[in-house]
Each structure stands twice: as C-alpha cells, then as structure tokens.
Amino acid sequence: MSIYQELLTRDDANQPIKVGIIGAGQMGFGLISQISNIPGMVVGGICDVNEENANRAKTYYHSQEKHDVATVVSSDYREVIQSPSVEVVIDATGVPEVGAQISLEALRSRKHLVLLNVEVDITIGSYMSSLFNSAGLIYSGSAGDEPGVIMELYEFAKTMGLEVVVAGKGKNNPLKPTANPDTAADEAKAKNMNPHMLAAFQDGTKTMAEMNLLSNAIGLGPDKVGMHGVQANLDNLAEKLNLKENGGVLDNLGVVEYVDGLAPGVFVIVKSELEPVDEELRYLLKVGENHGPHYTLYRPYHLASLETPITIAKAVLQHDTSIHPIGAPVSETVTVAKRDIKAGETLDGIGGYSVRGVLETHEDMKSNGHIPIGLISGKVVAKQDIKEGQFVTHDDVDLDPSTTVWKLRSLQDQMFSE
Numbered sequence: 001m002s003i004y005q006e007l008l009t010r011d012d013a014n015q016p017i018k019v020g021i022i023g024a025g026q027m028g029f030g031l032i033s034q035i036s037n038i039p040g041m042v043v044g045g046i047c048d049v050n051e052e053n054a055n056r057a058k059t060y061y062h063s064q065e066k067h068d069v070a071t072v073v074s075s076d077y078r079e080v081i082q083s084p085s086v087e088v089v090i091d092a093t094g095v096p097e098v099g100a101q102i103s104l105e106a107l108r109s110r111k112h113l114v115l116l117n118v119e120v121d122i123t124i125g126s127y128m129s130s131l132f133n134s135a136g137l138i139y140s141g142s143a144g145d146e147p148g149v150i151m152e153l154y155e156f157a158k159t160m161g162l163e164v165v166v167a168g169k170g171k172n173n174p175l176k177p178t179a180n181p182d183t184a185a186d187e188a189k190a191k192n193m194n195p196h197m198l199a200a201f202q203d204g205t206k207t208m209a210e211m212n213l214l215s216n217a218i219g220l221g222p223d224k225v226g227m228h229g230v231q232a233n234l235d236n237l238a239e240k241l242n243l244k245e246n247g248g249v250l251d252n253l254g255v256v257e258y259v260d261g262l263a264p265g266v267f268v269i270v271k272s273e274l275e276p277v278d279e280e281l282r283y284l285l286k287v288g289e290n291h292g293p294h295y296t297l298y299r300p301y302h303l304a305s306l307e308t309p310i311t312i313a314k315a316v317l318q319h320d321t322s323i324h325p326i327g328a329p330v331s332e333t334v335t336v337a338k339r340d341i342k343a344g345e346t347l348d349g350i351g352g353y354s355v356r357g358v359l360e361t362h363e364d365m366k367s368n369g370h371i372p373i374g375l376i377s378g379k380v381v382a383k384q385d386i387k388e389g390q391f392v393t394h395d396d397v398d399l400d401p402s403t404t405v406w407k408l409r410s411l412q413d414q415m416f417s418e
Contacts, residue, residue: 003310006317010040016067017316020045020086020111022077022102024057026193027116028092031305032057036064038309044085045072081105088112088138088312092305094197096120096349096374100405103128103139112138112315116305118145119350122212122333123374123405126325127412140314140321144307147214150266151323153297154218161277162270165253165294166241167220170262171207175229178338178388179203180353200351205373208333208359211256215331215359217323222331223255225360232259238269238294256331256359265300328416333357334370335392343384347397349376355392369393378403 001009010016017040021028024046035043043061048054054073061071072083081089081102089106091099091113099120106113113132115121121141132139141148146169157164176183179202181195188195200206208226215221228249232240241257242248250257271294272278281295311322338356341347347354350373357373365372370391378400386396399406 003313003317007038007040007313010317016040016042017312018042018044018085018087019090019312020047020072020080020083020088021057021090021092022047022080022098023090023092023094023116024048024053025092026197027094027305028090029053029057029060031090031092031116031308032061033064034306035309036061036066041309041312042067042069043071044069044087045074045080045083047074047077047080049075051075077102078105081109081111086111088114088316090114090116090308090312091120092116094119094350096123096405097377097403100124100403100408104404104408107131107135107137110135110137112140114138114140114142114308114311114315116142116145116308118147118206118209118213119374120405121325122209122216123372124408124412125213125216126327126329127408127415129325130415138315138319138321139324140311141213141217141323142305142308143310143314143322144302144304146210146266146302147217148307148311148322149299149302150214150268151217153266153268153299157268157270157297162272164218164220164268164270166250166255166257166269167214167218167267168241168257168259169207169210169266170264171229171258171260172263173202174260175204176202177204177356180338181351182353196351198351203338203351203356205333205350205357207258208357209373211258212331212333212359213323215256216325216329218256219326219330220254220256221361222359223250223252223257225364226358227257229258229260232261234262234296234298237262237267238291238296241269242294262298262300264302265298266302267296267298269294269296271295329362329412331359332362332365332370333359333373334365335373335376337386337388337390337392340388341382341386343382345382347376347380347382349373358391369395371397371399372409375399375406375409377405
C-alpha cells in the first residue's frame with residue numbers, strides 16, 4: 001500500500017498522524033499550511049519564540065483544515081512536544097542550540113523527530129540518530145531539503161546497480177563569503193526572508209551544511225576542502241565533475257559536490273562498467289556520441305518544507321527515514337572567520353557577522369583542530385586575534401560548555417572516538 005493510500009485509510013478511520021511543528025517562520029508556516037490539505041494528518045501543536053507567529057499559523061491552518069482539530073500553541077517547545085496531541089515533532093528552527101534542546105525533549109517524550117534543521121544534524125546527528133534508533137524512534141532529515149532529494153536519486157541509482165561517482169546540488173545564489181545580515185537585508189526584505197538565513201545561504205554555509213549532511217548519510221566525502229563549486233550546466237556537468245586526467249576538476253571520484261548553476265536542482269552522476277548497461281544509458285539518456293561513460297541523473301526542483309509530510313508519513317506509518325547518518329561523521333562543516341576578529345570579542349554563529357562554514361572531512365577536522373560551526377553557540381570568545389579567512393581552531397576561541405549542543409557533541413565525540 002502506498003503512503004497516500006495509508007493516509008487515506010487513517011483519514012477514513014479518523015486516526016490522523018498528529019504533528020507538532022517547532023518554528024513557524026517561512027518553512028514552518030508553509031508546512032503547517034500544506035498539512036491542511038493532506039488526508040490522515042493534522043497539526044496538533046505549533047511553537048515559535050514569537051507566539052504571534054504561532055497563532056498566525058494556527059489561524060490560517062484552522063481556516064483551511066476540514067476537520068475539527070485542537071492545536072496547542074505555545075512559545076515553549078516543551079509544551080508542544082509533551083502534548084498528547086503530538087506524536088511526531090518537526091524542528092523547523094535552523095538553530096543548532098535550539099535543535100539540540102528539541103532533540104533531547106523529543107527523545108525524552110518518546111516522539112519521532114523530523115529535521116528541517118540541517119545545522120544541528122551536522123553537529124550532533126550521528127549521536128542523536130543512534131539514541132533515537134536505540135529507543136525505537138525515528139530520527140530523520142526531511143524530504144524536500146536538498147540532501148533528502150539527492151538521497152532519493154542516490155538510492156534510485158544504487159538500486160539499479162549503478163555506481164555513483166558524484167552526488168550534489170546546484171547553488172541557489174552567487175557565493176559571497178563575507179555576507180552578513182546587513183549586506184543581505186535588502187534582498188531578504190524583498191524575498192520576505194530572515195536576513196540571517198539569507199546570509200547563511202550567500203556565504204556558503206548552508207550549501208556546505210547540506211553536502212555535509214548528505215556525506216554523513218551516504219559515506220562520500222568532499223574532493224577538497226570547500227568543494228570545487230565550478231560553473232556547470234546539464235550539458236557539461238558530467239565532463240567538469242570528472243577526474244583531472246579526463247579533463248575534469250576532480251582528484252577523486254566518489255565525492256559530494258556543488259555547482260554554480262542547475263539551481264534549484266540536484267543531481268547524481270553515474271556510470272556502469274558493464275558495456276551493455278553503458279550502451280543502454282547512452283541510448284536512454286539521449287546524450288551525444290562524445291559523452292559518457294558518466295551520465296547525469298537530475299531532478300530540477302526541491303520543494304523544501306512542502307515535501308516534509310512525506311517524511312512525517314514514512315516515520316509514523318512505515319517506521320522509516322528519508323535520510324539519516326550512517327554512523328560516525330564522514331564530513332564536518334568547520335568554522336572560518338569572515339572578518340578580522342579581535343581577542344576578547346564574542347563570536348556570533350551561523351548567518352551572522354563573524355563566521356561561515358566550510359566543508360572538510362572529519363579526519364581533517366580532527367588533525368587540524370578545527371571547530372564545527374554548530375558549536376559557535378552561546379558565549380564563544382576569541383582568545384587571540386583571528387584574521388579574515390582563517391580557519392578557527394580550539395587555540396583561537398573558548399567555546400561555551402554550558403550549551404546543550406556542546407554537551408551532546410562531546411558525547412558524540414566520545415562515542416565515535418578511536
């Protein structure tokens with residue numbers, strides 16, 4: 001039975017999946033609105049630090065929902081998570097520290113957790129996924145986010161017996177490494193976005209984090225620190241993301257990557273060593289005589305929070321995930337200064353004025369003493385001057401051990417230490 005048919009069965013039996021959404025901003029509001037049109041699923045709770053946002057989302061949801069639903073509204077995430085009107089929790093906050101607290105509360109309350117918070121997943125996801133699994137609960141990234149959509153393509157290819165040589169996404173906007181909420185303010189206002197969120201897209205942190213999450217889910221790492229980010233289109237993508245000896249930019253195959261172009265699409269580049277299969281790929285994908293033996297499978301869109309209900313349904317109905325870490329971290333999004341920072345200054349976090357994230361392997365992070373950007377949370381103070389463009393190390397800053405994300409990351413490091 002398909003997920004849709006299972007939802008119809010739930011609807012007929014008046015036993016809908018009860019969803020609690022933490023974060024009623026752009027992504028959360030879109031998700032809440034969409035659920036009003038989905039059979040067998042209702043919004044049982046909404047939380048936002050600004051309770052007006054939560055009430056606005058509730059009002060709109062109830063204006064569209066055909067059933068009589070009691071929806072808890074609160075500025076306290078614990079009230080929503082603990083509510084009997086909620087069986088699966090959606091973290092749509094995008095803040096590592098808040099996400100860490102939500103993860104713990106969902107686990108304690110024995111509720112499934114679906115993340116629209118890539119930032120917390122790349123910081124403590126290996127540990128939290130293990131804890132949720134041990135408790136018989138689902139911990140999952142979301143369908144619709146680029147990593148989840150690429151995961152669908154990756155598993156599609158692997159199920160056919162194809163080798164995936166590159167998995168990645170197109171970047172939505174030009175890379176501006178020093179972007180901050182001030183420089184992003186006008187565009188954010190025009191797009192009705194939070195300027196911190198837009199700054200995190202523009203400075204590359206979000207792209208690095210998304211490929212980090214994918215890397216930890218499929219086991220492929222970046223070819224180099226920060227990836228290549230070449231300009232590419234569908235016609236030349238497989239050629240550019242090939243080995244240097246074959247005219248491309250890569251030192252290795254079996255990597256995650258992003259390109260300038262193709263946005264908002266995602267892709268996997270595949271090959272087969274079997275000559276008959278290669279011939280079929282060449283014929284069926286309608287590429288020219290000079291193309292191959294690498295072929296691009298491409299999806300030209302991702303629908304972000306609008307696809308999240310698919311993951312919600314998979315979690316509750318099929319006890320399955322859309323994407324989750326396979327074990328120990330493969331990659332990390334580490335901290336780089338995007339301005340000169342003086343000793344004694346307090347650093348702000350993702351999407352702020354001080355730092356941005358860059359992807360590297362977990363092993364490189366450990367050997368270099370670099371800091372996952374999700375740990376720039378709470379009161380983080382520079383111990384010495386840090387230059388713009390410098391990778392931030394533990395010698396450079398004092399982290400905040402009082403934060404939940406720091407404590408959980410410490411436990412993750414212990415769990416996966418050699």
